[in-house]
Amino acid sequence: MKTRCAVVRMRLPGVESVDELGPRLSSHVETCLTCQAEAARYRTLRRHLGALASETIEAPDTLVSAVAAQIQHPAAEDRRGTMVRRAAIAASAAAGAVAAAGAGTIIVIGLRRTRSAA
Amino acid sequence: MSSREVLREEEHELVARAAGGDQAAFTELVRIHQHEVYTLAARMVADRELAYDVSQEAFVRAWRAIGKFRGDAKFSTWIHRITVNTAFSHRDRRKRKRTESLDSVYQEPVSESLSPERGGLSATMREPLAVALDALPESLRSVIVLKDVYEWSHTEIAEHLDISVTAAKVRLHRARKSLRITLWDEHKAGAE
Known part of the structure; x- marks a missing residue:
């Protein structure tokens, strides 16, 4: 790769247009197909990122009511939110414990059967 | 008066009422801005559950501070800034939550279930770009989202x-370079 191509490639991510590269590098890009292709990739990337601004990700239905509850009764909602989280974590942990206990029982029964057979 | 001006006038009135302690007026502002705030939060943190928490907390912070809102900027600009600050204050909590691996309804990737209000993204580029953006380290993602999506200086x-x-410039440079490599060298999105 030519030196100028390498410099253009290195500097392109930091500029908004090829003109910002300065007259020497800009005129190089005008005559270099490799650099033009690279500049086009960054243009495409910026264009697609810019288009994301007009896309909306739908907020969950509960967001408005959660905020409304929070501003009406901040302390109570804080406690409730914490309790809900703790309950969810506890339920997850309990499910894990039940699964582990079940697996343990199966292993124990399996071992007893193996021993009695022997 | 255009419909946009009418909406701005109505919003101005809602902000004034909310600043005076009117909870219903503030809730209406939340209803109007919920999706844009949630979208910004989701783009910043790349996690649905955390984006929900960030959005909720940003609105609550806004409610507490609305008395100080002078109305020089638009309400949306103001709430965006609060959302960005809130997203950053959630950084540590996010790391902790990841290790808990708690199943949640909001844990699907941010790149999915977009509203029909889609912009001009080509189908071949949209999904790989969203995935690549989510995969960037947070320090790089936040800068490129704010600069190239929301046009912050x-x-x-x-x-x-x-x-x-x-x-900020160095992070933007790294983020763009990383996305360029991911999209063209690794996945060959072919979106040119």
Whole structure:
């Protein structure tokens, strides 16, 4: 790769247009197909990122009511939110414990059967 | 008066009422801005559950501070800044939550279930770009989202992220380069 191509490639991510590269590098890009292709990739990337601004990700239905509850009764909602989280974590942990206990029982029964057979 | 001006006038009135302690007026502002705030939060943190928490907390912070809102900027600009600050204050909590691996309804990737209000993204580029963006380290993702999606200046980004302007530029450079490599060298999106 030519030196100028390498410099253009290195500097392109930091500029908004090829003109910002300065007259020497800009005129190089005008005559270099490799650099033009690279500049086009960054243009495409910026264009697609810019288009994301007009896309909306739908907020969950509960967001408005959660905020409304929070501003009406901040302390109570804080406690409730914490309790809900703790309950969810506890339920997850309990499910894990039940699964582990079940697996343990199966292993124990399996071992007893193996021993009695022997 | 255009419909946009009418909406701005109505919003101005809602802000004034909310600043005076009117909870219903503030709830209406939340209803109007919920999707844009949630979208910004989701793009910043790349996690649905955390984006929900960030959005909720941003609105609550806004409610507490609305008395100080002078109306020089648009309400949306103001709430966006609060959302960005809130997203950053959630950084540590996010790391902790990841290790808990708690199943949640909001844990699907941010890149899915977009509203029909889609922009001009080509179908071949949209999904790989969203995935690549989510996969960037948070320090790089936040800068490229604020600069290339929301068109913040380097100075604004530096102020909000508490970094130098040079650091903001360096992060933007790295983020763009990383996305370019991911999209064209690794996945060959072919979106040109």
